[in-house]
Amino acid sequence: MGAELGSGLTSLFVVTLVAAVTPILVGLLGRFRIPQVVLLLIGGVVVGPHVLGLADPDSIALLSNVGLGFLFLLAGYELELGLFRQRAGTLAVTGWLVSAGLAAAVVGGLEALAVVRDFLPVALALTTTALGTLLPILRDNQMLGGPFRSYILASGAVGEFLPVLAIAILLGSYGRFVGLVSLAGMGLFALGLSVLLPKLMRGRRLARIMAEGEDATTQATLRWTITLLLLLLVIASDFGLDVVLGAFIAGVVLRRWAPGNTEGLERKLDAIGYGFFIPIFFVSSGMGLAVQSVAEAPARLLLFFVLLLIVRGLPTLLVYRTALPWAARLELVFIVSTALPVLVALTTIGLETGKMLPENAAALVGAGVLSVLVYPSIAVAINHRHRARRSR
Incomplete structure (x- = not known):
């Protein structure tokens, strides 16, 4: 027991x-x-067992899972459901569905050529967007x-939210039908919480206690x-769903429920999440x-890096052709293609469930790292060039 504790602390x-x-x-x-x-x-990678061997991921697995939970709690909290009632939301969903169909065709071809054997997780990975990484x-x-903001936020939110739903249904541990039923049950439970919690907070005494203890x-x-x-x-774990869904739903519920000083709460969540738990996960x-x-x-x-652009990015040129000018669409292509x-999270789940090969998981994460380094820089360069032309 002492040796295990010492290893975990180290x-x-x-x-x-x-x-x-x-x-x-x-800096x-x-x-x-x-x-x-x-x-x-x-x-x-450097401190892990494949290089220096200074740390063991198994000894901090629980903290890592809580970090994953915090990551998606904050992603769910950032989701503005009102966007889906606007044109930006409709186009974002349409663009993601086109990407999903294209991913199925491309990865199906790669599977037929024996390049991949893990169709679902690879296909879903190609439809994701790293909104949280992109925002700063x-x-x-x-x-x-301006108006471009709503298109970025909607496409980014869809690129996080819909893959999470697909992970819960298609990669759940109990099968797809049970996963769908479990998802519906989780949705009803979350809806109940989002209605019940604000009502509980309306009680004067309870609201006063919460306000006094907030800071x-x-x-x-x-x-x-x-x-x-x-x-x-x-609950998500007991339902046979992955923790990412439970965390994402918690963020959505929290956005409707959060009492008192919401800005102060957001700062505290950022401090705990980004200050401790989320770095542990990564x-x-x-x-x-x-x-x-x-x-x-x-x-x-390199193949996955290019496919992120083709599958997730290029459909943007077609889907947004009547909504955005050419330069803005080109920016959006590289923005939505950024994934990490x-x-x-998806590759972690795929490895844990045995539905993803280690070499594909590593290559996908490597492609995601490369996309974060390259694609936003291209989008920024296009934006600066376009603004320079307009200012002449």
Whole structure:
């Protein structure tokens, strides 16, 4: 028992050290603007069992899963359901469905050629978008202003939300039909929570207690938020669904329920999530990557990198042809083709359920890392060039 605890603490220390060093490296790299998630994954590879062997991912598995939960809690919280009643939401869903059909055709062909044997997870991976990773980059370059903002947010939200639903149904541990029924049950439970919790908060005494403890040592709102997250993670697990769905639903419910100072709560969740749990998830994911298989077959990584652009990005040119001018559509192509956090989660789940080959998981994550490094930079360059032309 003592040896296991010591091993776990050592691994946790190494992982948190990687997380602590990462923002310093980002600052030192300056104008290269490498997203932290990329450095966290690379750090995990370096300290993991495939390179230096300084840390064991199994010893911090629980904390890593909670980090995955926090990642999707915050993604669900950012989801603006009102967007789906607007044109931007309709086009985003249409674009994702076109990408899903194209992914099925392309990955089906690769499976027929014996390039892949894990059709579902690979096909779903090609339809994802890294909205959370993109937002800081887009904000820094003033690309979230005007009507274009709604199209970016809607396409990004769909690129996170619909793959998560598909993961729950198609990659669930109990089969697709049961997964669909379980998903419906989770949806009804979440709907009940979203109606019940605000009503409970209307009671004067309970509302006063929560307000008084919001910023005190009791941290009442934050404690109940984490309890809600863990409750839905437990229920999702018991329903045979993956934790990403429970966490995502928790975020959606929290957006409707959050009492008191919501801005303060958001800052606390960001501090706990991005300050501790989420970096652990990404470093742990890097530790589990079979980097040797990527080195042995780099063409597989480059293939997935190009397919992210073809499958997820190129349909944008057609779907948004009457909504956006050419330059904006071209920007959106590279924005929606950027994929990493959902992709990392999906490959993690695929490996755990035995539905994804290690070499494909590593190549997909590598392609996601490359997409974060390359595609947003191209989108920013197109945006700056277009703005320069308009200012002449």
